[in-house]
Amino acid sequence: MRATQIKREGNELLVVWDDGHRSHYGLEYLRQECPCASCKGEVIFGKVYAPPKLPMFTPGMNELVALTPVGSYGVQAAWKDGHDTGIYSWAYLRSICTCEECKAKYAAKEAL
Ligand SMILES: [Zn+2]
Ligand SMILES: [Zn+2]
Numbered sequence: 001m002r003a004t005q006i007k008r009e010g011n012e013l014l015v016v017w018d019d020g021h022r023s024h025y026g027l028e029y030l031r032q033e034c035p036c037a038s039c040k041g042e043v044i045f046g047k048v049y050a051p052p053k054l055p056m057f058t059p060g061m062n063e064l065v066a067l068t069p070v071g072s073y074g075v076q077a078a079w080k081d082g083h084d085t086g087i088y089s090w091a092y093l094r095s096i097c098t099c100e101e102c103k104a105k106y107a108a109k110e111a112l
Pocket of ligand 2: 021
């Protein structure tokens with residue numbers, strides 16, 4: 001699974017996948033789902049440690065500055081507030097797709 005096209009559309013990111021699926025992500029949503037340890041917490045010995053409390057809003061935090069490809073693994077997002085440690089693997093990015101089809105699919109997976 002990988003993206004064949006990533007396009008910025010206003011406040012959204014459009015990702016076209018190699019299976020033809022199209023995902024839309026609001027930039028604010030993408031930032032909320034940032035997979036880095038300081039946003040999502042760290043898993044140590046199987047236990048999830050919550051990240052330190054971050055301010056609710058920092059100026060520019062939902063403004064995407066750059067998306068840098070990381071080999072064939074995924075993309076790294078850089079945000080205007082200087083946060084750039086989040087690397088979205090293709091699998092992760094696909095799993096947070098907001099369409100009904102994917103939501104149903106990945107929710108079912110989590111329940112297993
Ligand atoms: Zn982060
Ligand atoms: Zn989807």
